Amino acid sequence: MMTQKFSISLPDEVYEEVKALAEQAGTSVSGYLARLAKQRIDADRESRERLARLTAKDRAADPEGYDQLRADMRARMHAAQRAAAEKKARLA
Structure with a gap:
């Protein structure tokens, strides 16, 4: 290794x-x-x-419901990433 x-x-x-x-x-x-x-x-x-x-x-x-679920999940992930970046910026 x-x-x-x-x-x-x-x-x-x-x-x-x-x-x-x-x-x-x-x-x-x-x-x-x-x-x-x-x-x-x-x-x-x-x-x-x-x-x-x-x-x-x-x-x-549920193929149609999956697409909406995926979009919702992606939006929540991006919101969490933005919130973390904003918090980090405030603490810096």
Whole structure:
């Protein structure tokens, strides 16, 4: 397995907590963060696959209703993304 090296900056208090957790897990900070990233990637993939299965069922059961449901879901996702961006801008 190839590995890529990169730098990351963390606030001191976050780094100290991550370092302590890595030590408890018997690994390095790098190994600990890599494991967390992999867990997140796997969870995201499982979530997308589950959503695809559920929407495929909805589409098969009600093709016309599916299109409206999809449009509604997309609108809610965009609204949530805009709200998050606005909150981030206010906090910056």
